[in-house]
Amino acid sequence: DAKTTQPPSMDCAEGRAANLPCNHSTISGNEYVYWYRQIHSQGPQYIIHGLKNNETNEMASLIITEDRKSSTLILPHATLRDTAVYYCIVRVAADYKLSFGAGTTVTVRA
Amino acid sequence: DAGVIQSPRHEVTEMGQEVTLRCKPISGHNSLFWYRQTMMRGLELLIYFNNNVPIDDSGMPEDRFSAKMPNASFSTLKIQPSEPRDSAVYFCASSERGQAGELFFGEGSRLTVL
Numbered sequence: 440d441a442k443t444t445q446p447p448s449m450d451c452a453e454g455r456a457a458n459l460p461c462n463h464s465t466i467s468g469n470e471y472v473y474w475y476r477q478i479h480s481q482g483p484q485y486i487i488h489g490l491k492n493n494e495t496n497e498m499a500s501l502i503i504t505e506d507r508k509s510s511t512l513i514l515p516h517a518t519l520r521d522t523a524v525y526y527c528i529v530r531v532a533a534d535y536k537l538s539f540g541a542g543t544t545v546t547v548r549a
Numbered sequence: 550d551a552g553v554i555q556s557p558r559h560e561v562t563e564m565g566q567e568v569t570l571r572c573k574p575i576s577g578h579n580s581l582f583w584y585r586q587t588m589m590r591g592l593e594l595l596i597y598f599n600n601n602v603p604i605d606d607s608g609m610p611e612d613r614f615s616a617k618m619p620n621a622s623f624s625t626l627k628i629q630p631s632e633p634r635d636s637a638v639y640f641c642a643s644s645e646r647g648q649a650g651e652l653f654f655g656e657g658s659r660l661t662v663l
Contacts, residue, residue, distance in 0.1 A: 475652075482553075482640050483592070483655025535580065535604070537652060539592035539649075 442466070443527045448544040451521075457514040459543055461527030464508045470531050472503060474512045475539070476523040483526065483539070486512065517547045552620060553655035555641050561661045567629040570658045573622055574613070574643030583616055583626050584640040592640070600623065610635075631662045 444462040453459040463472065475499055487494055487501045489510075493503040494501045500513040526542040554573040562568055574581050582623040583595040596606040601618045609616070613632070618624040628635055637661045 480657075482642070482657050483652070484654070485651035488651070534581075535597050535599075536594060537582075538594075541591060 442529045442538070443540055444541065445527050445543045447541065447547075448533050448546070449501055451514075452545050453549050457517040457521065457545060457547070458510065459512040459514075459527075459545065461476045461512070462509045463527070466529050467531070468514050470529045472501065472510050473505075473528040473537070475526045475528065475537075476498070476512060476521075477518075477526070477542070478523040480496050486525075512517055515520045518538065519546075519547050519549060520543065522547045523526060551559070552633075553653055555655035555658050557658055558656065559629070559659045559661075560627065561663065562631055563634055563663050565630045565633050566662075568631045568635075568660060568662075569624040570639050570641075570643030570660070572624045572655060574641070575645075575653055576622065577620055578643035578645050578653070579621070580644040581618060581624050581643070583624070583653075584642065585637045585659070586640060587637045595626070595639075616619040628660075631660075633662045636660055636662050 451526040456510050457532050463494050471477045473484040473487050477483045486498050487496055488505055489501045501509045556571045565588045579600050581598040584592050585595055596616045597604050598618045613658045614628055616626045638657045639655045640654050642654040644652050
């Protein structure tokens with residue numbers, strides 16, 4: 440039961456902003472949107488999460504549409520080290536389960 | 550800070566042998582998770598501990614798999630006997646706030662069963 444839909448892959452030019460879309464049309468009112476990424480041969484790494492409002496931290500920005508049915512993760516200035524699989528996950532805050540889908544393979548090119 | 554520490558990083562064994570994977574969570578974290586990653590099935594949650602107590606082991610594939618957390622700073626995942634289909638990368642993760650907190654993953658243990 441896929442809760443999120445992401446494009447399987449995307450390319451991005453180094454130094455440019457990378458905009459990663461995620462559809463979660465069946466999201467419930469108490470579900471958060473989480474983003475993790477997994478660089479090759481490493482464990483997944485938390486990036487950011489949000490409920491309704493847009494969020495920003497040192498790694499990325501998260502833009503959630505007003506109806507909450509989709510979101511976009513923005514890497515403001517992509518570097519080669521941002522090449523990874525990016526996972527968009529919806530989860531109730533009180534739920535310990537983090538279910539990873541296939542994610543989006545992002546390749547940053549010089 | 551050391552992060553989540555897993556050992557061994559790589560393990561190659563023969564079918565039928567016992568395999569023990571180890572994990573040291575981040576100090577102060579009260580929740581620990583074991584995940585398995587394969588090309589076919591992606592990342593799957595195997596078991597979740599909270600305050601050293603197993604809360605959900607519904608993801609453990611079968612009785613050949615067992616996990617323990619004898620104290621807050623150590624956990625093991627054991628496979629006995631191992632089978633080729635157990636070949637995967639096994640990740641341990643810990644969380645400070647359990648249910649709502651972000652998960653910190655280790656580097657993983659890559660298991661190959663011949």
